[in-house]
Amino acid sequence: MNSGNSTLERGAEILLADDEATFRETFAKVLNEEGFSVTAAGDGKEAIDAIMRRPYAVAILDIQMPGSDGISVLREVAAIRPETRVIMITAYGTVEMAVEAIKLGACDYVMKPVNFDEMLTKIRQHLRYVELEAENRKLREELNGRFDVSQILGQTAVMEQVFETIRKVAPTRSNVLITGESGTGKELVARAIHSLGCTNSGRFIAVNCSAIPETLLESELFGHKRGSFTSAFEDKKGLFETARGGTLFLDEIGHMPMGCQVKLLRAVEQRQILPVGSASPVDVNLRLIAATNRDLHQEIREGRFREDLFYRMNVVGIHLPPLRERREDIPLLVRHFVKKYNAEMGKHCAGVSDEVMRLLVHHEWRGNVRELQNVIERAVIFAEGEIIELPDVALSGSGGMPAAAPGEDLQSAVKAYEREQIFLALTRCDWNKAEAAKALRIGLSSLYRKMDELEISPGRRVGRKSER
Ligand SMILES: Nc1ncnc2c1ncn2[C@@H]1O[C@H](COP(=O)(O)OP(=O)(O)OP(=O)(O)O)[C@@H](O)[C@H]1O
Ligand SMILES: [Mg+2]
Incomplete structure (x- = not known):
C-alpha cells in the first residue's frame, strides 16, 4: 500500500453537505478533479437521505443548514454509519457547536471560509485512517480465523x-x-x-x-x-x-x-x-x-x-x-449473547435462571434472533444478581403488547398473545396449573383446553427437526 494515492483514496466516497450553493458546487468540482466520488447535499435532509442510501468514507457537514442542521446529520451518521469520518465546517460564532460536534463523534472541523488545500489534506488524513482501520480489521479477522460461519450460531x-x-x-x-x-x-x-x-x-x-x-x-x-x-x-x-x-x-x-x-x-x-x-x-x-x-x-x-x-x-x-422453528438453538444463542453483553458492559452475569430459559425457549420471537439479542442486552443491563431472573426480562407479548407480526391476522395475533400470557402464568406458578388458572382467572378445565389448543407444555420442543 502506498501512502500518496492509495486504492481507497481513488474514487473514495465523500458526502459534502452545505447550503451555500457556490461553495458546494466549486468544492465538489475540486474533489471530483482529485479523483473522489462526491455526493453533494444542499440541506440536512438531503444529507440524511444520502447516508441512509450508501456508506461514505468521509462526510463533510456544514454546522448551519436549513432543515436538519449539521449536528442532527452528525447524530444520524453516528447511529447509522459509525465508520464514516465526519469533518464539520464551522463559521464564526459556531465554534462552540464544533466542540459539541467533536463530543458527538465528529473527527475534525474546519473554519469558514474553507481553505481547499487544508480541507484536501484533512480528507486524505481521514481516508488513510479509514484504510488503516480496514486493514486492521482484516488482520484481526485473519487472526481470529476470519469472519466465517463460526459467528453464526x-x-x-x-x-x-x-x-x-x-x-x-x-x-x-x-x-x-x-x-x-x-x-x-x-x-x-x-x-x-x-x-x-x-x-x-x-x-x-x-x-x-x-x-x-x-x-x-x-x-x-x-x-x-x-x-x-x-x-x-x-x-x-x-x-x-x-x-x-x-x-x-x-x-x-x-x-x-x-x-x-x-x-x-x-x-x-x-x-x-x-x-x-x-x-x-x-x-x-x-x-x-x-x-x-x-x-x-x-x-x-x-x-x-x-x-x-x-x-x-x-x-x-x-x-x-424463523427462530420459533428452531427453538433448540435458543439456549445456545442466549449463552452467546449473555457473554457478548457481559464483555461489552463489564458485567458478570453467569446466565439465566431455568424459569427464564423456559420462557425464552417458548416465546414467539417474531423479531427472531435480533429480538432475542435485544432482550438479552436489556436483561444484562437490568440484572442485579449473577443470574438473570424473570423481572429482568421484558418480552413483547408479556408486557401488554401482543407479539404480532405486522399485517398478521387478528386471530393469530390473539392466539400468540394468549399463548404468551398462559405460558408466563404457568412459568410463574412453577407449572402448578390450579394456581396458574387462578392467576389467569379462568377455570382449570379452560386452562387445560387452552394448553392443548395452543400446544403449551413445559418441555415442549417445537419446530421441524429438518427442513430439507
Ligand atoms: N445465527 C445467529 N447467530 C448469532 N447471531 C445472529 C444469528 N442470526 C442473527 N444474528 C444477529 O441478529 C441480528 C440480526 O441479524 P441480521 O441483521 O443478519 O438479520 P436480517 O435477516 O438481515 O434482518 P432484516 O431482514 O431485519 O434486515 C444481528 O445482530 C446478527 O448478528
Ligand atoms: Mg438485514
Missing part, C-alpha cells in the same frame, strides 16, 4: 444445512438469494459468504433497495453521467462499480421497483452496467448476493417481481428459518 439440522451451503457456495461466483423473516441473520450469512469467498479482497457493500426512492435507485446502483438529469452535476460511480472485485449485497430486493428490476436483470446477465446517461457499458466483476423477507413467489404471482430476475438471483437459495 446454530446446531439444529436446518442450520447445519445452511452452514454447509455457505461453505459450498462461498468459493464460487454464483449469485445467492437469501430469504427469511426479519432478524433471522440474512446479512450475517451474506457477510460470511463474502469473507469465505474469492471476492474477499474486495469490499462488501450493502445497499438497501427499500430505502432508496425509485427515481434514484438506478443511478445509485449503476452511476450516472454528468448532466443526465437536473441534479447530476458530476459523473458519479454506482455501487456496482464501487463493489467491483468484492461483493454487492442487494438487501430487501423484494422491494425493488419493477423498472429497476429490468436494469438489474441486464446487469446480472451480462455482467455489464450502463450508467444513467451513458452509451458505453462498463464491465463489472463482482459477486452478487440478494436478500428479502418477502415471499418472492407470491410477489411474482402478483406481478411485483420479475420471474426471470428471481431465477437469475436464486442460483443458490438459502432460507433462514
Whole structure:
C-alpha cells in the first residue's frame, strides 16, 4: 500500500453537505478533479437521505443548514454509519457547536471560509485512517480465523444445512438469494459468504433497495453521467462499480421497483452496467448476493417481481428459518449473547435462571434472533444478581403488547398473545396449573383446553427437526 494515492483514496466516497450553493458546487468540482466520488447535499435532509442510501468514507457537514442542521446529520451518521469520518465546517460564532460536534463523534472541523488545500489534506488524513482501520480489521479477522460461519450460531439440522451451503457456495461466483423473516441473520450469512469467498479482497457493500426512492435507485446502483438529469452535476460511480472485485449485497430486493428490476436483470446477465446517461457499458466483476423477507413467489404471482430476475438471483437459495422453528438453538444463542453483553458492559452475569430459559425457549420471537439479542442486552443491563431472573426480562407479548407480526391476522395475533400470557402464568406458578388458572382467572378445565389448543407444555420442543 502506498501512502500518496492509495486504492481507497481513488474514487473514495465523500458526502459534502452545505447550503451555500457556490461553495458546494466549486468544492465538489475540486474533489471530483482529485479523483473522489462526491455526493453533494444542499440541506440536512438531503444529507440524511444520502447516508441512509450508501456508506461514505468521509462526510463533510456544514454546522448551519436549513432543515436538519449539521449536528442532527452528525447524530444520524453516528447511529447509522459509525465508520464514516465526519469533518464539520464551522463559521464564526459556531465554534462552540464544533466542540459539541467533536463530543458527538465528529473527527475534525474546519473554519469558514474553507481553505481547499487544508480541507484536501484533512480528507486524505481521514481516508488513510479509514484504510488503516480496514486493514486492521482484516488482520484481526485473519487472526481470529476470519469472519466465517463460526459467528453464526446454530446446531439444529436446518442450520447445519445452511452452514454447509455457505461453505459450498462461498468459493464460487454464483449469485445467492437469501430469504427469511426479519432478524433471522440474512446479512450475517451474506457477510460470511463474502469473507469465505474469492471476492474477499474486495469490499462488501450493502445497499438497501427499500430505502432508496425509485427515481434514484438506478443511478445509485449503476452511476450516472454528468448532466443526465437536473441534479447530476458530476459523473458519479454506482455501487456496482464501487463493489467491483468484492461483493454487492442487494438487501430487501423484494422491494425493488419493477423498472429497476429490468436494469438489474441486464446487469446480472451480462455482467455489464450502463450508467444513467451513458452509451458505453462498463464491465463489472463482482459477486452478487440478494436478500428479502418477502415471499418472492407470491410477489411474482402478483406481478411485483420479475420471474426471470428471481431465477437469475436464486442460483443458490438459502432460507433462514424463523427462530420459533428452531427453538433448540435458543439456549445456545442466549449463552452467546449473555457473554457478548457481559464483555461489552463489564458485567458478570453467569446466565439465566431455568424459569427464564423456559420462557425464552417458548416465546414467539417474531423479531427472531435480533429480538432475542435485544432482550438479552436489556436483561444484562437490568440484572442485579449473577443470574438473570424473570423481572429482568421484558418480552413483547408479556408486557401488554401482543407479539404480532405486522399485517398478521387478528386471530393469530390473539392466539400468540394468549399463548404468551398462559405460558408466563404457568412459568410463574412453577407449572402448578390450579394456581396458574387462578392467576389467569379462568377455570382449570379452560386452562387445560387452552394448553392443548395452543400446544403449551413445559418441555415442549417445537419446530421441524429438518427442513430439507
Ligand atoms: N445465527 C445467529 N447467530 C448469532 N447471531 C445472529 C444469528 N442470526 C442473527 N444474528 C444477529 O441478529 C441480528 C440480526 O441479524 P441480521 O441483521 O443478519 O438479520 P436480517 O435477516 O438481515 O434482518 P432484516 O431482514 O431485519 O434486515 C444481528 O445482530 C446478527 O448478528
Ligand atoms: Mg438485514
